[in-house]
Amino acid sequence: MCVTCSDTAVPVTVLQLRDDALALVDVGHGRQEEVSVALVPARVGDTILVHAGEAIAVMRA
Numbered sequence: 660m661c662v663t664c665s666d667t668a669v670p671v672t673v674l675q676l677r678d679d680a681l682a683l684v685d686v687g688h689g690r691q692e693e694v695s696v697a698l699v700p701a702r703v704g705d706t707i708l709v710h711a712g713e714a715i716a717v718m719r720a
Contacts, residue, residue, distance in 0.1 A: 666710060668708035670706050671685060672684060680696055692712075698715065
């Protein structure tokens with residue numbers, strides 16, 4: 660959850676890491692989006708929480 664606006668972050672799966680701290684992610688239902696991973700140590704296959712196009716956490720077991 661975002662501490663600034665209280666919106667819920669969305670869990671997505673990292674498909675590909677790109678230049679400039681960006682990642683291609685699977686948002687579900689066959690849709691893919693590009694998000695920033697500048698704030699988290701994301702790896703391909705990780706589930707990350709995204710809010711407003713910015714990854715804010717990595718979910719690892």
